[in-house]
Amino acid sequence: MMRSPFTIALAGLALSACSQTDPQQTTSAALTEGVLVPGYSSWVETNRQLASSGAAFCADQQDLATARQAFLGAQSAWAGLQPMLVGPMGEGNLSWQVQFWPDKKNLVARQVTALLNKTPQVTPAILDKSSVVVQGLTAYEYVLYDTSIDLNDPAQKARYCPLLTAIGDHQQALSTHVLEQWQAEDGISAQLKTFPNERYAEPTEAIAELLRTQVTAIDGLKKKLGTPMGRQSKGTPQPYQAEAWRSNASMSNVSATLAGAEKIWHGANNDGIQALLGDDNKALKDKIDAAYAETRAQLATLQRPLSEMLKDEQGRKSLNDFYETLNILHRLHEGELARTLGIQLGFNANDGD
């Protein structure tokens, strides 16, 4: 039978439709290029600054205030990266090397002291083999901020400086290596853009992992706030169980994580997860937009450090109000959004039977 030109044209149309990337692939690729890779790149940059700041501070070429700024930059970039911990950074225990939280029993004090007593001249090689507690931001923060350490005293500065510079080097090397893994041929970046691959059989799996990571980070914020608020300890505030309490950066960390989560939602050009909701789901899209706006607005009213807010009634009430908006945001993602996208966020979503 002769094929009419018409059928051939139709077949051609059908074919071209098939070869078009599907929306999930488009979204995954857009997030990779527009949000994830830039996020990891700027994290690497803050770690480069951390390492060079530590070296300069220890060579007496930089003051403590400036060194603290470099630390806060790296810590904030790490907080912003939380909703993006897909791939190598979400595996194994790598993230503990960057930050150890919760530190319920003040392990950082014990382990930093033990390490320096044992090996006063800590080198990066020694640090590599040491406890995760002393390898990252938690120990760096302890040295720069703990009231028991006076870095204006030359003897103390000399004692702690080998550790500071070793941590800076460790973080720089670690983050650089992770970024390389992202950008390698067949790296995670490529795996989020073309399918199937070793990691994802199809784009749905990539989107599921992106959403899961984002939801886990938002849920993590509830824990990071709920713990010091005393939500799990009969309502008694536990200020020292907060993340970044020494540097008074608990709330700005929350803000950075939320901003990261919102980037996953919006994408760099309105091409994030939100792009997967069609016109028929406009109501849900609006609800999530509103939830982000509300959490941002609430957060903007919380101007005092967390430890201070925990001390008075008004502060605790404001924190509770904020916690509720976070909760709404979390529920919307893990419930309605996941359901609408047909994504199982649970234990098994990732695996085929």
Added chain:
Amino acid sequence: MIRLPLASASLLAIAISLAGCGEDKAPATQAAAPAPAPSAAPATPAATSKVDEAAAKAVVNHYADIALAVFSDAASTGKELHAAIDAFLAEPTDATLKAAREAWVTARAPYMQSEVFRFGNPVVDDWEGQLNAWPLDEGLIDYVAKDYQHALGNPGATANIIANTEIQVGEDKVDVAQITPETLASLNELGGSEANVATGYHAIEFLLWGQDLNGTNPGAGERPASDFIVGEGATGEHNERRREYLKAAADLLVSDLDEMVAQWQPGKPDNYRASLEKDSAENGMRKMFFGMGSLSLGELAGERMKVSLEANSTEDEQDCFSDNTHNAHFYDAKGIRNIYLGEYKKVDGSTLTGPSLSSLVEKVDPATDKTLKDDLANTEAKLQVMVDTAEKGEKYDQMIAAENAEGNQIVRDAIAALVKQTGAIEQAAGKLGISDLNPDTADHEF
């Protein structure tokens, strides 16, 4: 375990409340736990109809029989511990102290096998904090060494109940003149800090062994028997109160264990077992699988092994005063295996057997059953290596030392086996039509 039930409790509540509502139990439960990699999907809920309701009921009833046997053994060995403590207090010598310590180690074996009942059965989860909460700020209880580190901001961390008839906790004064089981129970989580643990196995362990001041070097706690002598030769001060404390803690342990035995007795219309048996067999099996998976992954592999290993932290070691951690891990895992196989080797040496999850899975899919059985056996073998190593003298706190590559590997192998078996547990559950399991990961990713 006080340490993480926050996440698990809510998860459990969700899992269980949803379990009752038939169709509508899909996504809401899903996001609660961050999803770790190792898993298997019960993608299509296999037909529950494949499982005969009566057969499933028999499995759940046997599960309750195992619980009764395990808790009964925990109670009887708890009473032997109590008797050994009485003998020690009557005549505090090195020999009676040694006997009391041995009784404590013996009592731990059945208790650890009961932990698999914790997740999934609120009656156990709500109760166990008073018995096994950990890690604790032991300065609440007694004297501690100078370099003692505790949870920052814990107002009771150095309260030292034994040395004081009244303790200051934040702005409040608490009267502890009389050391009774009730007083001690009321002091748990004092001031809102979960590190304030005044009762249970670990409080008794601290009193029998004292702080382990050896870090990751050899050696456990070395409290002398003379800490309990009154009069000549006494050490440690406030010995009358230390004796009262140990006695009260042992009394409370025994009464708590008896209380849990009663919850699992058959034929008692108002106890927990009755409600479990009234519920559907599917919900019963969900609790069984949920308990196995949660203990396996989040609690044992995560909180108890991964944290202590990665942080090289003896502070996060389960039985840290006595250096009995290898056994604690071994019997925790054994408990998981018991539930799947429907077997429990009692303290008297006899073995309880009966209808098992394994037999149900085997009927539906023999390969899945075999995988899980193999995985459970593999985990036990890996933990046996840990036990053997410890018995040769290298204890868990030495294995997790930063520079001990071989020791680290032993722990890592056990973690990997537990993670793998958790995947197989999910698979098996899926074959019986039980999805929405979401074992608690305690926020660990593997």
